Amino acid sequence: MSHNTNPASILVADDDPQFLRIIEHHIRGWGWRVESVLDKTALLRRLGAGLPGLLLMDVRFGEHDGLEVLQQIQKRHAGLKVVLLTAFGSIENAVAAVRLGAVDYLTKPVDLARLRSVVEHVYDEPATAAPAPGRASPGVNGVARPILGESRAIRELRALTERAAASDCTVLVLGESGTGKELVARALHDLGPRRDGPFIPLNVAALPRELVESTLFGHAKGAFTGADRMQCGCCEAADGGTLFLDEIGEMEIGLQAKLLRFLQERTFQRVGQSELVRVDVRIVAATNRDPIEQVRRGLLREDLYYRLNVVPIVAPPLRDRREDVPILARCFIDRFAARSGRPGASLSDSALAALSEQAWPGNVRELENFVERLAVLYPGPVIDESAVRAELGKSFTAPARPAEPEPGVLRPIDQVEYQAIADALATSRGNVKDAAQQLGLGQATVYRKIKKYGISV
Numbered sequence: 001m002s003h004n005t006n007p008a009s010i011l012v013a014d015d016d017p018q019f020l021r022i023i024e025h026h027i028r029g030w031g032w033r034v035e036s037v038l039d040k041t042a043l044l045r046r047l048g049a050g051l052p053g054l055l056l057m058d059v060r061f062g063e064h065d066g067l068e069v070l071q072q073i074q075k076r077h078a079g080l081k082v083v084l085l086t087a088f089g090s091i092e093n094a095v096a097a098v099r100l101g102a103v104d105y106l107t108k109p110v111d112l113a114r115l116r117s118v119v120e121h122v123y124d125e126p127a128t129a130a131p132a133p134g135r136a137s138p139g140v141n142g143v144a145r146p147i148l149g150e151s152r153a154i155r156e157l158r159a160l161t162e163r164a165a166a167s168d169c170t171v172l173v174l175g176e177s178g179t180g181k182e183l184v185a186r187a188l189h190d191l192g193p194r195r196d197g198p199f200i201p202l203n204v205a206a207l208p209r210e211l212v213e214s215t216l217f218g219h220a221k222g223a224f225t226g227a228d229r230m231q232c233g234c235c236e237a238a239d240g241g242t243l244f245l246d247e248i249g250e251m252e253i254g255l256q257a258k259l260l261r262f263l264q265e266r267t268f269q270r271v272g273q274s275e276l277v278r279v280d281v282r283i284v285a286a287t288n289r290d291p292i293e294q295v296r297r298g299l300l301r302e303d304l305y306y307r308l309n310v311v312p313i314v315a316p317p318l319r320d321r322r323e324d325v326p327i328l329a330r331c332f333i334d335r336f337a338a339r340s341g342r343p344g345a346s347l348s349d350s351a352l353a354a355l356s357e358q359a360w361p362g363n364v365r366e367l368e369n370f371v372e373r374l375a376v377l378y379p380g381p382v383i384d385e386s387a388v389r390a391e392l393g394k395s396f397t398a399p400a401r402p403a404e405p406e407p408g409v410l411r412p413i414d415q416v417e418y419q420a421i422a423d424a425l426a427t428s429r430g431n432v433k434d435a436a437q438q439l440g441l442g443q444a445t446v447y448r449k450i451k452k453y454g455i456s457v
């Protein structure tokens with residue numbers, strides 16, 4: 001069946017109206033058009049009227065099994081891009097979804113930063129920047145999400161990423177938060193021999209510690225309370241593809257020993273099972289900490305570090321390659337404009353120069369968020385230097401806060417944490433390093449919380 005495609009829209013299918021409201025709000029805020037459907041009949045009807053650019057669908061969809069629905073709609077609408085939402089920890093569904101042709105999966109509760117990056121990855125047009133001259137293969141700039149920049153550091157990073165992709169070796173991606181480590185990991189997958197296999201990211205820091213092992217290796221039925229059936233983990237999900245272990249520095253030292261064994265032998269045991277499972281997986285790991293310092297402090301096993309560090313790739317901070325700021329900012333404004341149906345929006349040369357002066361402690365992610373904020377707040381066709389300066393000059397503005405509680409009234413810990421972080425960022429005028437110092441937390445932790453609560457700096 002052929003249909004009109006409306007590539008500028010995202011369709012969300014979930015039977016929870018409250019979830020839909022929240023998710024729609026965020027997706028719309030990032031500039032895409034979004035619609036939602038609450039049941040299978042509405043979904044099929046909606047797809048019959050024209051295909052969205054992307055369908056986000058819950059694996060448990062009313063009384064229907066989302067995987068069956070996925071199969072049905074893929075038969076009718078070949079080429080429709082689907083991202084499945086699965087319950088926390090039910091990685092098995094994710095495996096099945098990817099095998100059935102879903103382009104990616106997300107676990108619920110949805111991490112908004114990850115949702116956004118998945119949607120962007122699936123959605124945005126490839127190669128905004130021209131490929132480097134003389135490159136024969138599509139190369140890093142020909143993949144769905146190009147690594148942009150023309151600074152020497154970025155050109156070297158691209159060349160190294162392409163070479164490492166071809167070799168299938170284990171790669172450790174290092175760099176501060178927001179420098180593009182996940183982008184490099186995806187490029188390694190997309191350009192390598194496993195590109196047709198799954199790319200399975202696992203953010204170690206985003207999981208409660210006690211769930212990391214079973215999410216990674218799966219578990220047997222009855223392995224722990226609530227394990228009512230056997231489940232596969234990310235290692236199995238990534239069979240034939242790439243497993244991306246993000247924030248590896250946060251993994252518990254005991255589990256690091258098991259990961260090491262897996263790296264050496266490519267076999268592992270599901271939690272609660274003695275049987276060995278063998279898979280064929282490429283490992284890419286990333287950390288925003290200094291691994292040598294972590295080893296020195298006894299937080300990262302030295303033998304694991306050497307195993308992972310076969311090819312290190314360092315993503316440089318944006319402040320060391322300011323010449324890339326205009327290229328990135330132009331791409332972000334084009335992308336945002338295209339998504340939100342406002343083609344033609346641009347940044348003046350002096351606006352770009354003003355952006356290039358900044359240090360961007362949150363790196364490319366911070367620049368991306370800032371440019372989007374400009375695009376939303378200054379709808380004229382050309383955003384000029386005064387707009388940039390006005391926004392830069394504003395002290396950090398916290399998003400609408402929850403109402404102040406009565407003294408002595410207990411609040412959920414998330415709310416307390418949110419408030420503390422928002423306050424620290426307000427006092428430090430958005431400087432994450434200072435805020436982290438005030439809070440007695442590591443910078444990486446503060447960035448993670450900023451992502452978690454969707455705070456804009």
Ligand SMILES: Nc1ncnc2c1ncn2[C@@H]1O[C@H](COP(=O)(O)OP(=O)(O)OP(=O)(O)O)[C@@H](O)[C@H]1O
Pocket residue numbers: 117145146147148149175176177178179180181182183184246288315328364365368447
């Ligand atoms: N060189 C680049 N070209 C284009 N986009 C980039 C580049 N570097 C980073 N980005 C964009 O910046 C955002 C952050 O990048 P990414 O998530 O890869 O960073 P990260 O280093 O993995 O961050 P974290 O350590 O916080 O997980 C993403 O939206 C990514 O697409």
